[in-house]
Amino acid sequence: MSLADLPAVMEIENQAFSNPWSVDMVKKELSQDWSTVLLAELWTPRGWLIRAFAIFWLVHDEIHVLNVATHQELRRQGIGRQVMDAVIAFGRDHKCRIATLEVRRGNGAALGLYQSLGFRTVGLRPNYYQDDREDAVVMIMDL
Ligand SMILES: CC(C)(COP(=O)(O)OP(=O)(O)OC[C@H]1O[C@@H](n2cnc3c(N)ncnc32)[C@H](O)[C@@H]1OP(=O)(O)O)[C@@H](O)C(=O)NCCC(=O)NCCS
Secondary structure, three states: OOHHHHHHHHHHHHHHOOOOOOHHHHHHHHHOOOEEEEEEEEEEOOEEEEEEEEEEEEEOOEEEEEEEEEOHHHOOOOHHHHHHHHHHHHHHHOOOOEEEEEEEOOOHHHHHHHHHHOOEEEEEEOOOOOOOOOOEEEEEEEO
16 A cells, blocks of 8 residues: 555545544554555456555564455455455465454454454453444454
């Protein structure tokens, strides 16, 4: 991702979450060596359009996934899975041992995606999300 991609990424982010990341939060990820923002682009009559993204950190031998979203009109078409497959491949290429993430307890779509990829639940962080105090499910996948 480059700065020029910010508007498209923010459009997806703002559609996807009730408490979305700010522009500055996404921008910050672009400046950190350990962070990657991976984009999924689809060819359309208007050219290549960004349709999903994942933000993750490479920390020692671990991939930590912070954010994943697919454009709301293109969900359930396998794009989220392809993005996460690329995150997992990145981790394996970098000799990581595990991938970790937190997900809202009530986010059935994301839980379904991660479970279908092989993530397993290893814990619960009660009242984790500041806006509504929803619990976070902690998931891990062995790479
Ligand atoms: C979670 C999200 C990224 C999934 O993206 P997507 O492109 O729709 O996912 P895919 O089409 O690749 O689905 C892959 C698998 O995930 C699961 N899944 C996806 N959407 C689902 C839903 N609404 N309900 C249950 N399972 C779902 C299924 O196992 C699916 O496989 P299947 O279609 O063969 O059954 C998307 O719903 C999204 O952007 N949600 C809003 C943002 C968000 O909550 N991000 C996660 C933060 S932790």
